[in-house]
Amino acid sequence: MQKEKLRLIRKQKGYTQQQVADFIATDVSNYSRKESGDVRIIPDEWEKIARFLEVPIEEIYEEEEAKIIVNYDHPVFNDSSSGSGSFHQFNNLPGSIIESLQGYIALLKEENERLKEELKNSQAPSRLKK
Numbered sequence: 323m324q325k326e327k328l329r330l331i332r333k334q335k336g337y338t339q340q341q342v343a344d345f346i347a348t349d350v351s352n353y354s355r356k357e358s359g360d361v362r363i364i365p366d367e368w369e370k371i372a373r374f375l376e377v378p379i380e381e382i383y384e385e386e387e388a389k390i391i392v393n394y395d396h397p398v399f400n401d402s403s404s405g406s407g408s409f410h411q412f413n414n415l416p417g418s419i420i421e422s423l424q425g426y427i428a429l430l431k432e433e434n435e436r437l438k439e440e441l442k443n444s445q446a447p448s449r450l451k452k
Contacts (some may be wrong), residue, residue: 324359328371328382333356335375345374 332342343353346367355361363371372379 323359325363325382325384327384329357331375331382337375342371342374346370377436 332339337355339357340350346353348356355365356363358439368379368383372382375382442448
């Protein structure tokens, strides 16, 4: 989601993307992606940009579109370490992948509980045999 209010005010004030990028300590290509909505603008950056543009944050702030990204080339999904770096949103995930992830989470929870119990037992005071 493009940050139209931010872009409009920046241009009205006569600033370039490079000038804003320098002020928030990022490179211009990253700032450009932030302004176009491809990269999230964090709260601290919103404050810095508003200060730079000398406007209240409410004049430039626009809600971020919620995006959940899954990297299918991550080892959790795929044993291949080379990967093509493809990313997808959850709403495009097949149900079978979601079910697999839910099963994996359940296994991790079980393992976590087992390890907690093991740790608890190892820390219990040992009884001395007579």
